[in-house]
Amino acid sequence: MRASWADLAANTAAENAGAGTSVNNAGTGNSLPPSRSTYVPPHLRNRRPLAESPAPPYSGSTTSGSGAGTANAGSRWGAPRAENRSGVGSSGGRGNVWGNRSAGWDRGRDREVNPFGDQDDTEQPFNEQENSGINFDAYEDIPVETSGDNVPPPVNTFAEIDLGEALNLNIMRCKYVKPTPVQRHAIPISLAGRDLMACAQTGSGKTAAFCFPIISGILRGQPVQRPPRGVRTVYPLALVLSPTRELSMQIHEEARKFAYQTGVKVVVAYGGAPINHQVSLQLLESRCCIAYNEISYLSMALRDLEKGVDILVATPGRLVDLLERARVSLQMIRYLALDEADRMLDMGFEPQIRKIVEQMDMPPPGVRQTMLFSATFPKEIQRLASDFLSRYIFLAVGRVGSSTDLIVQRVEYVQESDKRSHLMDLLHAQRANGVQGKQALTLVFVETKKGADALEHWLCMNGFPATTIHGDRTQQEREMALRSFKSGNTPILVATDVAARGLDIPHVAHVVNFDLPNDIDDYVHRIGRTGRAGKKGLATAFFNDNNASLARSLAELMQEANQEVPAWLSRYAARSSFGGRNRRSGGGRFGGRDFRREGSFNRGGSDYYNAGNSSGGYGASGGYGGAYGPGASSAWD
């Protein structure tokens, strides 16, 4: 006999109940070892344990007669709502969405920490609308393109989609008034069960775009029985992969807000993390009797994991490790999301990703639902990515506020040997202009880790408080640097490409490409760290002969973005002909276009857009071309 969910729930409930007064834990008889790390599925949390009837596996569609299945089907969506009216109202802000059922993890030492509470902290002197920090007025002229079969129509409000009470409440807590363009399109697509390849900036609510459908889907999905491979193996229902630890942290933090009090558990796993950052807050709160420093980071991550996970956010390396140790099984994965998907599939990451997605026990495309997000989507990468997708919809969303050029891009010719003094000039000017107030942050990108350390040191020596983030620093140092920068304590951050993608750092006024990247897409991601949340941004690049290969794509990009292209750069661009590798694949208004549309026929420029399914709601695709600006700028993130 296999262990059922009901059994697991009963065990946990008994454990949570302390002396186990009301719960009969006997009679669940099976070979399951006495488990301290039992998993409680979302739909069983916060509710009284059921004694019988294993829930069907997710692939099955039948619910077992009298047991968990039937009872839950109603309670998941029906009952909570009824309870809400009184529950939320009477309990004020504290409101337990699920009424007063309080078994599960919202109790005792496992009390779910309010993720909305920890934003105050010393780290956040800027208390404007960080959450909703999007210029909602700029929405209407955002260009959107979709292609694929039977694209579900976009929605205009969250109310149009039934995400469930708990999720709606969290949306309110996040101060999201209405969905962003990417959300308007991506959420209906995902809710319809379709695979998705989406080009969109991070600041646009991309994380929510894939989190909402996942959480909603988990809550309303068939209860699953996760096979008992041993109590130490966990079976997440959703997997979110991202290329850097900091980005995984960021996604986790956001996802926790969205999942708050839904019963859906979000866990993050990444390498090299100090205990108090990777370990869940619940665990910290419990102050369990463990000498933290005697326990490896990994074991703490595992301990956290063992408490059960529905949505696992991870970096590839650590996940592979967990998979090889059989601490995680992907057998039950229903949702797979790759953030910065083009990075995840580039040469460095592809083998690991293929291993995770294709060579472990993850359900194949068509069985699971797959969502890929990035701002840049080179054609070659799209081709690779299509292996992971089934009948997918391609979605390209322009940049919020794109009609105004939020980012001013400058390129200056600076010899290698002059870079430091030139940077110093910029910083001095900034200071003089008062641009570098407490809130004006400068992010300086360099090519190498050693270069980052050297430059940081030199800046500090010269009276500019700087810190650095790169892969040779300990995770603790990395996170400290990021916090110090965000808080304005150290208003200059010298970074390698580890900080190029996805990180949402408010108040970055200036991005300096001290060393230009070799790939134009990297440039796009880098400068996308500024000009966010409707604020203006400045991006300055130091260009010299070493960057000749980038000249053409850079000039094109700047021209598309209505930026002033220096004559000398144009000459460079003209000289470097066959700009094969570095040419932007998509060009134009989006971070990419559907490569499926670029067959031997139909390669005409604007025809392409009209060939795809019109997105609806935005009028004809030709209409916004001018207003939007030839926006390479759409490709942020």
Added chain:
DNA sequence: AAAAAAG
């Protein structure tokens, strides 16, 4: 060639 990601 470099960066990221496991320890």
